[in-house]
Amino acid sequence: MSKKIISFLFILIVLGNFQAQGKAEKALEVFSEKYPQEKIHLVFNKNSFIAGENIWFKSFVFDGYDLSNISTTLFVELYDSNKTQISKKILPLVNGQGSGNFTLPENLKEGVYYVRAYTTWMANFNEDFQTLRPIVVYNPSSPQKLVINDNSKWTASIFPESGTFIDGIDTKFAVRLQSKGITPTDWSGYVVDAEKPDVKITSFKGFDQNVGSFSLTPKAGKKYKLIVEDSKSNKQTIDLPTVSDSGVNLQVSTGNEAVKFYLKSKNIAPGTLYKVIGTISNQLVFKVNSEKILEQSYSIPAAQLINGILQLTVFDDKENIVAQRLCFIQPELLKIKKPTLQSLALNESPRTLNTFNISQNSDNEAYTAFVMDGNSESSEDENSLLSTLWLTGDITSKIYTPAQYFTQNHNSEALDALLITEKWKRFDWKTIMSGTFPIISYKPQPYISYKGKVTVQGKPAANTDMNLLFEKPDQGTKLYQIKTDANGFFSLKGLYFEDAIKFSYQLNDAKIPKEQVQVIFQPDYSFIPLKNNLPASNYDLVQRANEDKPTNQVERYIVTKNNQSSVNEKATLIEEVNLKGQKKDKTQELNEKLSGPLFQSANETVFDLVNDNNSAQGSINILQWLQGRVAGLTLESDMGNYIPKLRGSEMNIYLDEIKIDPSMVSSISTADIAMVKVIKDNFAGGFGGGKGTIAIYTKRGGITGSVSNSTVPTKLKQITLNGFDKETPFVSPVYGDDNFNNISKDFRSTLYWNPRLKTQPKEPTKIQFYNNDDAKSYKVIIMGFDEKDYAPIYYNETIK
Known part of the structure; x- marks a missing residue:
């Protein structure tokens, strides 16, 4: 295991009947140690785009509930709705974080596009856990336009708590809605006896677009039906599970102090041995094993754990699963390091300078920070850093606006009901207990790697020294020596550079003419094809009428895009002028002068x-x-x-x-x-x-x-090696400078974007940006991760 995320292992042993590790515990130990799980959160500079714009993004790669140190390379791809790849990027990960951008073609048709992000390590596991985020792209000149699909049929499913429905045991049910389009926001339901359909036994109102809940005490021999109806009078009838006359029902309640659970049963043979195992992110955190486990209440101190999904599983004495339940630890006490904004100097006047400081109250080297017009939508509104870390990174089913479960005024009862409808997807108990584990076909990428083969007159140059020479302008030539193996192969692992660099090479044997030597380099990494189908979106494409005019939002995007080339050009001129009057960072300059390309690392x-x-x-x-x-x-x-x-x-x-x-x-x-x-x-x-x-x-x-002789490389054979894709700088107008006076309209939705805002110890971090023409409030989003306390750093508020 790469990192421990639980403060300590909490094992509860009851009445001394604890036995040696069973199959479940042994299998979990192997899975946890050898198959750590990565998940990725992507945040974009805004929520929708127009053809010809740049999409900037920042990635956070987690190993469980901590930043990952497994992978150092991220693969990001852009697809259209037909699964045709439009672009791809390879980016470095530094302490689990990376950033980049896609430039959308001017002629890109209007539609929903998908950004896929993954590491090679993630490719060893279920593809459903790779990040696949839909992106809306507008193009007023496209023959078709996007419309929200809010009339799609929906389906309702019903889930008894822990998966059992037993005679005489009061049982909590969760009702889950799903749709190819958008599920209704206003819906309700009620339960009837199939023999008395006009008499409501219990009723409820949906919490949100995902889930609702109710409780029912069943009687053996009865058949129950659930009727669900939305505000448009669409209705569905669902049969409840058959009432069982025996079994075990696991009932769970979560609070700030503890997770409490109770095992109720009926018609269970006396002396039957059961055990309950609690896991967080594939790690064992709780275990009780006793023949007197039934009809007793147990408590797991929440303060000893972290925020996240707890899986409780009940096994019988043959290690068959008899009940399961997911719940969230301390849903009302989310451990979030919220930055404090200080020295706010905000002005809603057009094109004015705004500043504020971020108070450093966490162990964090850099923030991801961006500021938007307060009326704009952010990608964090739908699926936030918090919801990826604590929910969607491990749950693959479609959840509408998962960010809502971790906002300041979130509904913890709704989150609990949602988890009743889910199962832990990272592993299946039966599979790992049978000894079947993932097949590791891909190892983590150590940044950029190349492999090569050296031949002399077509024959492998076995165990041969080869010199690589790299020349820096005005800084001399660096020489590196590598050795081939018995078959003439060699490798370069851990290269960290952007764009491309050129190497000259020669064998370290003057007797061999360079004309007889051939060296073939090829990347020791590859993009992995997407096998799954793309998910359905909430939009439909319909024919655009001739009289259709772009929406106000699209009009603003068009103005911003048309301004951007001029802004980029003038900002570049200003930067060049400023650089001439400034000294380059002396340490950076020294590092660039002394370090060769093989001795550079993130x-x-x-x-x-x-x-x-x-x-x-x-x-x-x-x-x-x-x-x-x-x-x-x-x-x-x-x-x-x-x-x-x-x-x-x-x-x-x-x-x-x-x-x-x-x-x-x-x-x-x-x-x-x-x-x-x-x-x-x-x-x-x-x-x-x-x-x-x-x-x-x-x-x-x-x-x-x-x-010493700088002309040597020019006399040798050369090879060009490609590195990481270089990120296009995010440039904003600098008002107060005459170069920007000709911008007639400024409707930027993103006013500031910095995927790596460095912090200084004991000093506040400053942000400054210029207003657009009409923003009256600002949506400020600041993200990071405190590795010392295993806590996300998160701020997402609209301020004036």
Whole structure:
């Protein structure tokens, strides 16, 4: 398991009748440890688009209820409603987060499109858990237009709590609505005895567009029917399950203090042994095993758990499942780190500058933040970061507006009823207890990876050293040496770069003419075809009449799109002018100068000993100076030398990108060191080593491993390697600058978008944006994740 998400394991043992692990517990342990589950939340810069616009998005990848460290690469694809792929992107994940954009073609037809996001690890499991988000795209010149499908037929289904309906036991039922279009917002139902259809036994009103509930105490031999009706007089009649004369019914109630459950039964043989297992995100958190389990109440302290779905399963002595129930832990006490907005300077006048600060009250390196016109719709309105984390990431059925269950005034009773209608979809008890587990066909991608083969006159160059040379303009040429295996193959794993880079190559054997050498590179990753059908949308396409005019929203989109090219051009000019008057970040400049492309990683920490960190000059050994400055780094003494370890694993050490023994570090004077870089994950220069690396760079500029003659690469064969897709910058007008005076109308719906707003310790984080022409309020959305407390950071409010 990659990370623990439960504060501690809570096991309840009753009356000493606890036995050794059964099949269920053993199977769960294997599944939890070897098959962690990733899920993805996507947030977009707005809720709908027009052909020719950019779609910006931010991704959060979770492992259970924590940010994932399994995958470092995200695959994102755009499909039309016919499942034709329009575009695809490969993006880096840094601490489980990534961002990118799609540029929609100008001639894209109006319709519903789908953004698919997944990691290679997720491809080993049910495809239903991959993210597939519908996107509405308008195009007034398209022959067809979108209309909401609010007349589609709906169906109702009925679910008794825990799946059992037993004579004489008061049972809670949940009623679930489903439709290819939109389900009714106003609906109700009642129950009758089939023999007395005119007499209502009980009635209820639906909570929302998904679910309603009622309770009923059945009598054996009776047949019951449920009649459901909407406000348009559409009606359905559903038979309730047959009343059983024996069995076990699991009844659950959730509160801020505890999850309580009670097992009621009828006509059960005396001495029958039952056990109840409680799991959260595939981890065991509760167990009771006793022959006296029935007719007793049990309580699981909620404070010892986290927000999330708890699955309670009742097994008999043969480990058959007799009852199951999902519930949500502390639905009225959601552990959300809500940022505080301070120093608000907001002005509703057209095109004025607005600012506010975000108070840092959590362990978080960066926020995802965006500001919209208060009248605009956000993708968070339908499915929010909270609803993906706590609900839809693990529940694959269609839920209308799942975000509603985690808003400030949410209905916890509705959420509980919804979970009665669901089963845990991440695993099936019978399947894993039989020893059947997912087949792992895809391993997590270590950023960008390439594989290759070297041949000499058509024959594999076995166990041969090959030099890769990379030239940086005005910064010299870096040389790296890789070795082929017995069949002439080699690999480059953990490359982290955007767009493309060019390498020159040659064998490290002057006797072999370069004309006889052939090197073939190919990506060691691939996009995985979508097998499932696309889900139905809430829209229909109908023929557009000649007199049809675009809606006000679409008109505003058209104006914004037409302005954007001018805004981009002028903002670029301003940026270039500003850059000429500013110094580039000195540490970034030093890192770019000294680091080669194989020694770059998204998960690196740079210590600049030229411009900062002068305290290192007083240290005898650079490793001693690093200790305490790098989380998880410890030093062990071995024959007078220091061995650096990262969370118990020995780290590799490189000097000017040449691997050295730890004993050599003591001979390096800190006065000669220009920069130290700590890399905590896979990177290409480590050639697959994932133990962590300390890269030391001297003030000589990394002469070791460099090529003095810069003309050498031009004389060698070259290869171009493609990296991650580069994100198009989100650009807004900067009013107050004369370059933007010619914008006649400003109807932007998204006023500010920053998928990685960096925070500073003990300092507030500042946001500034310019108003459009008519916004009177602002929808502010701020997201992140506090890994220390396993809590989402979330703010979604409209302010004035």
